[in-house]
Amino acid sequence: MRWTLKPKPDPETVSNLSKSLGVGKPIASLLVQRGIETFEDAKKFFRPSLEDLHDPFLMQDMLPAVERIEKAIEQGENILVYGDYDVDGTTSVALVSSYLISYYPNVATYIPDRYDEGYGVSYKGIDFAADNDISLIIALDCGIKAKDKVAYASEKGIDFIICDHHRPGKEIPDAVAVLDPKREDCNYPYKELCGCGVGFKLLQALTSRREENFEILLPYLDLVATAIGADIVPVTGENRILAYHGLRVINAAPRPGFKAILEQVKKSVLTLNDVVFIIAPRINAAGRMKHGLHAVKLLTEENEIMAVKFAEEIESYNRERRDTDKAITLEALAQIEEMKEQERLTTVVYHENWHKGVIGIVASRLTETYYRPTLVFTRSGEKLAASARSVKGFDVYDALEGCSEYIEQFGGHKYAAGLTLLEVQYENFKRKFEEVVSASIDKNLLIPEISIDAEINLQEITPKFYRILKQFAPFGPGNMRPVFMSRRLEDTGYAKCVGEDQTHLKCRLQHSPSGVSYGAIGFNLGNKCGLLAERQKIKAVFGIEENEFNGNFSLQLKLKDIALDEVNVLKTKT
Incomplete structure (x- = not known):
């Protein structure tokens, strides 16, 4: 994973917003990162008004x-x-x-x-x-x-x-x-x-x-x-x-x-x-x-x-959809392994009997697995139809435009698109798509990125802090759920792998030297359990969530990744 720490916003703007809103600087900093710099901006952000809809x-x-x-x-x-x-x-x-x-x-x-x-x-x-x-x-x-x-x-x-x-x-x-x-x-x-x-x-x-x-x-x-x-x-x-x-x-x-x-x-x-x-x-x-x-x-x-x-x-259709996309995903993964195409910068797979209704979901799953611009093809009448998915930062729609000589029809967005082509053009298209992507993609984009909003200490995480964070919702592109990084952490001695297949990590992380600690869960991070052995100092990237157990609520860290504390974090410019 590629850790990217967002630049700190202008300190004076943060300080002014902190005073005008009566909130701590960590909250004010998150708001300024989102383009909210004044009391009036914050009012519109926290209390979205239908009166502000455009004519x-x-x-x-x-x-x-x-x-x-x-x-x-x-x-x-x-x-x-x-x-x-x-x-x-x-x-x-x-x-x-x-x-x-x-x-x-x-x-x-x-x-x-x-x-x-x-x-x-x-x-x-x-x-x-x-x-x-x-x-x-x-x-x-x-x-x-x-x-x-x-x-x-x-x-x-x-x-x-x-x-x-x-x-x-x-x-x-x-x-x-x-x-x-x-x-x-x-x-x-x-x-x-x-x-x-x-x-x-x-x-x-x-x-x-x-x-x-x-x-x-x-x-x-x-x-x-x-x-x-x-x-x-x-x-x-x-x-x-x-x-x-x-x-x-x-x-x-x-x-x-x-x-x-x-x-x-x-x-x-x-x-x-x-x-x-x-x-x-x-x-x-x-x-x-x-x-x-x-x-x-x-x-x-x-x-x-x-x-x-x-x-x-519709629930019965959804169960059928889940079974179908799971089966096709396994077939597509096997096809990729068989073709030994891991050195390619794109993933393009095809089977004439794959269900057209789920190839978009399969394309998303393959993108998560190989982190490459991906197309999944199936037969649709006399033509082939495909769903395309991309990685963060790469415009797959533009890439398809660069292959338009082999495409019958296409449309969509930066990260998701659909297309049809004649079967005789499949190999030509596959070759051209690889060429276009190879010539235009920044290779760093092929490494999954964790975008970090801010570095904080565990003692800054309080019930009030979390209550204000919840008001940042609704979350989505352009206003993602805040992600934090903390250093000088160590497990309190109870780290373990959990889940049916032991793929998840459960632990309690303590900040040194403050002693403040929080329970943490890391889905699909079971393979990193060894990093927490022998009280090694680590750093972690996480979101904050509310956990309920037997009717009791507590804050916990939802881990996205952990690493030994000496690993460098990339700092990017805006």
Whole structure:
């Protein structure tokens, strides 16, 4: 592991913020690292306000989008709400369709079949609209590259409103409106919304035009928070505001679908991290193993008995998904070992029978194992389809652009993308991808990094310190859970390996010479138990968490890595 200690922020700024907030310098330092330098900045950070959301009409094409929906409603047209099959897409469809249906009945929903139609806007979906006398499609979390399909729809008398957040191609589709903050000609102040977030801005604009109170949108924020967590967008700016208030909705008044899921997993209060690891995989499982419309039904169901039924179905899909991705991951790992490709800077594997619904998860697992930009391919009809994942700091989307001569279609983000290509181009693509990555990647990025916010002493960890840290939530990219490093530590003599396969480390670390000690747990650090032998001085990287045992709560260190104290820590510049 590569330990990287963030530079200390300006001491005067830290001191001033510490005084104005009445908090210690360690807390003030963490805030300044996050760009919070004044009392007013801190107020907005700790108490995110919906009043600070931007005017939706600042987004390029928002007015024509709203006017086209208003026209459709005035003329009694049929509207189709269309979205991708992942969490961002299905929550977007649930969001926009349920809002429109609340005051206009002629609204239908459509999620493309992952296996029959693939990602994004499909010709089959457009044909469905034409066959059902639908004249307006609102596409969510997809469509920014659907130039030909939008033109095809136009020939059939169908208009498109696109709400997307992916990077545009060279040409914007000729739709009635294209809402995407990443458009070069869009001056919207916040660029990091997810697809559901863009859909929410559309609802905000519609509500404003209808002169309705913004508060009618509050019950929908749970869907937006779920999409923000699942799509791994930065939890900054508007996303932080929407996630903060969305989590409050989930915890205070969960919709029947969420309530049914939470009852199954026996969870009461959810963090954004819980949304990512509990709710999101189950919603995703519908599109991976069966069909995304099952997720939309769960998210829009108002009857609690029916919601429980839908949740049970989705739980069965999730169990199947877990079994499938585990089996394929083992096959992919064996394939890599057999090919002896560990010297490559990329990981590219293929099997024609791998389940298309889980190759993204498998790609993530391989990236964790080998820490290389990774692609997992399977057959999809007459073509090959792949999911790409990357390592921190490397833009896999740009790398795929460098291989575009061999690709039929691709799209995505910096760290996750999808693509299709002809089978005859597989070897050419694999070779080119290795070339592009080898020529552009900083080799340091191939060593997993632990980014450390600050070095502290154990005596600085107090209940008050932790209470303030908890208020930094919701955590996510751009506002990660604080990570600390402490030196001159030693085990108090009780270090041991725990877990079924003894892979985890449990110990109690004491600071020398203060004598302050805390219990610690290090998942997958069992192999480092020997470092704690004979009271050797070590240093540790950790987060701080609350541990409950027999109804008693205490603070403990969640270890990320440990090393002998003489090992140097890299210091990087901002």
